[in-house]
Amino acid sequence: MQSYWINLIPAAQTVWCGTNDQFQETGRPAMLSIKYFLRALFSLLVITSSLHAQSSTSTQEVTVENVLSTDKIQTGGTVQIALLVKINEGWHINSHTPTFDYLIGTTFELRSQEGIILADMQYPKGRLVSLSFADQPIDVYEGTTVLFASLKISDRLKTGLDTIKGTLNVQACNNQICLAPSSLDLVIPVQIVGAGESVTQINQNIFSQYKPGDMVRPGSSNDIAALFETKGSLLTFLAIFLIGLALNLTPCVYPMLSVTISLFGSQSETKFVRVFFKALIYVLGIATMYSVLGVIAALGGGLFGSWLQSPWVLGTIAALLFALALSSFGLYQIQMPYWLTSKLGGTTGTGFIAIYLSGLVVGIFAAPCVGPPVIAMLAFVAAKGSAAFGFWVFFTLALGLGFPYLILGTFSGLLKNIPRSGSWLVWVEHIFGVILIGAALFYFSLAVAPKLVLVVIPLTLIAGGIYLGFIDRSGKEKLLLKRIQWLFGVLAVAGGLFFASTLRETGMSWDPYSDEALHSARQNKVPVMIDFYADWCIPCLELDRKTWTNEEVVQASKDFKRMKVDLTHFDSPESEALRKKFNISGVPTVLFIRADGTEASESRIIGFIPPKDFLSKLKLVLE
Template sequence: MATEIRLSQNVVPAGDSVAAAVVMNIDEGWHVNAHQPTLDYLIGTELTIDEQAGFRVSGIQYPESEEFSFAFAGEPLDVYQGGAPIFFTLATAPALAPGSYTLTGSLRVQACDDKSCLAPSTLDISIPVEVVAAKTAFKTINQGLFTEYSGREGWDSPASLTDNSIASMFSERGTILAFLGIFLIGLALNLTPCVYPMLSVTVSLFGGQAEKETRTRKTFMMASIYVLGIVSMYSVLGVAAAYTGSLFGNWLQSSAVLAGVGIILLAMALSMFGLYELQPPQWLMQKLGSAGGSVGPAGHFLSGVMVGIFAAPCIGPPVIALLTFVGAQGDPLFGFFTFFVMALGLGLPYLILGTFSSLLSKLPRSGQWMVWVKKVFGVVLVGAALFFLALAWFPKYVLYTLPPTLILGGIYLGFIESSGRNRKIFSRVKRVVGVAGMIGGLLIIVNLTKSTVQWESYHPDKLEAAVSKGTPVVLDFTADWCVPCLELDRITFTNPDVIAALQPYRTIKVDLTDYGSPEAEALRKQFDVAGVPTIIFLDDEGNEIEEARITGFVDAEEFLKRMPE
């Protein structure tokens, strides 16, 4: 039996990864035992790659075995025959110097023909690798062979919510449990900041129809159509990702879309304060099939689509991971159902809220307190609108929109707004809410003045300098429009224990605000980053400590647990 080495690229840029294969060319009439042999006394095929500084091997994938009946065995055995490739991913450290390298290893096999099995043997393996400078162009080769390899995507992702763990959900838990997990992911997305204002949007859309929509069944149908709009938006996103094989959703994070969302939220907020009644023009109402002056099914559907767009910019890593996973599968039908299930989870609370929001006006003596509740939602929408507008135009100052919203909103809702002044209990509730808002705003101001981790901007030379001095590095991949990144900066990285724990590290921020630019794409590929925020720990030789990688927001306690010891 002879072996040959195949790579998926002609060269490997430093910091990049390459798919590799050891192809076993097994002589005709002979077979080798599968990696997990059928009988205990048989020796399974085992590939071992020796450790070498600046390189890391992961994602070993053995071929699909075949059943073969031998004269000496009473049952068919799992074997490999013909040209059988063993795949793996080979990663290079960002600071690895360009040049020719040879990795060594061994392949243990046991060969059998129809009559008997030979003694196990170990073959020496040599893997030549040509490393070039980071960001250097390369040529893909042997693509026909590597279509069989499923381990390249997300090869070094941690056991968190990334495309790799999503893939393992399907491979280890089965389709039904995997889709249940994706549904729960969608449900959990309702805990992210961008989604909170959508509660106000839903109440304003359905609560305003309270006098006209008296039947819960009819309201449920309208709420279902509303949720169908949310589901459709994300299902189309999944199909597009499957067709393009890329992160189609990046446009949802553009400044134009963020500004548009902010303007729409502001318009809805002003309607909450009674400045006008927000409804579509008459000609559009007719087009949408409305009746009796209320928004019709098509109007609810389009409202759901808009809610999906509102939420998209900051539900972050889970959706990006799903997009990456679906894009890697290249199956539009699978992409549709994956995002359909995720969006059902996201939309479930809105189905319940939309169905029963009209009942708010039927509570006893609802008039005055409902007016105040509408204005509470109005304040929330004003804050959300300012937040999105700041994300679009002044991302560095986005957190500074929250204190004035809370303080001024608290003063207005608790002490200036006039509804219910003749009701003692209601007036007390208003004052409590107002004081809570002002305290919340002041606490955010205090938080904004806290000391935080001192970061420096990314440059490849800084990594090389850190390796030369034997200094470990923390890379924080972030973006101005990324809300979980802001949470990390102001909650996790202001914690004194986190600041102290990061003192031995060189702390570097990698700005991916222009997510689709060639520079950002090269950095994402170099470090295999699926989305932001992503935090990577490099040891004193420039190698990633992959089990410590963090994706998404984590609090200080979790961050300290994940840090390398």
């Protein structure tokens, strides 16, 4: 930076070193000299703007200092650390509990270090500020804000000099743009002393600001985990139990009821208590299999998420769901082998181990039949990452799934009254077949055409409603079922049409950016508009919602080749190359390239812009 200033200052001095009437060195008229001076001044502004453009991450606008509550740290004790986060004027960072889910909240992480754990973390409450691009106030930190961390020190930690390392994650925004989320590394030198040595309290002027009522503890960004925190574990596990109970309505779980009927109907037990415990052991066998799934999912961690991002995996899931759908329509049956069904249902053994193994096998064969609900639960548990949590979530889910079996097994005398077939069941299977086809289309569109994902819902509702309500002949001989089918079809079609109306495209159509597309536009002398955005950027979302949906804006820009550049992963090599190529300092940034291939730099947009102002910028490009 200094070299720019050093080179410019002599030039400015050469031009501006005379009286108000003329310059002594050149002797030229004042007006001409002022012209050169203004050029130099303009160059200075351009250079400083360029330098600011390089400040493209949040670390340029945010700094952090740390102080300890004691001069030394005792082994086996705790120590408080205050993090003084300083934010440049005109900027803010999202609070720990940001207003919108897609925003990056402020978080502190202690790096893995033997003998030191983060026992507690306290974040200040944010301040609601109104920004030009947001419809509602945003919860942010401004100026200087203080975070408090409590560290627990192991009594086995070696005494002497040591360092504590951590990371503060922030995202800085101003009233126009958001910079990329960044991590600020902290290295805190400390002196570890024995448990019996004295320590002195320090920095109490800072720690006296600590007021528990004004602080918030870390929360979860996961909706289901947040439900645990806000509604409590009891209500959330009750909801999971009910989900498991509802899984019994899936088409290929219901046949497992017949296996249960055969198994317990052949038992010679007459004592109620013993029969009940056998039924309970049977359900525990089912629950064991699901609990193992939960533990595997938790230990797998982010693997589920990364696998599901692969088009090949998405396509495979779509194919499996489609195969299940065809089974629901009777093209073939997916069920336990006959030899196994006959053995389980025909056994006369009364041992608890045999009953448990029977439940385990039933659980194994029932698992693939529940499809998307289990996939969704696996993904949630994988994100949580706790094996114990995964075990109890799936154990509870399995208890809900197995509850009817507990009732059937206990009251074995009533088992003969349970219907094993019927036209109404065929129609219900067809409903689930349509749902599975919709799910298959959803995953298939994610793999090959993500833009069509939202079309799947109305398409499934309309096509499924027509088929199930007016074409499917299952149960038409029964007047009541016929009326239910007709009503179902009408409601499904109406819902699909309503959903389709909300998807009617009112905004711009965009293509993903590529060098080839840009080169082609230049060759064909087509003007180009490029929108640089990120998922964590509020002004970007407001542009999409307010400006890019405006009919005048859509019509005025229809002759442009419109492309979007995703800078969500701001520091990736691809993003960095594009940022340098187009000199992008933050998002959103919108630039225009004329038909002759030159950028209309005077019309470059940084930050949110309302439709009226955008049209004014566009006119400059077209002139």
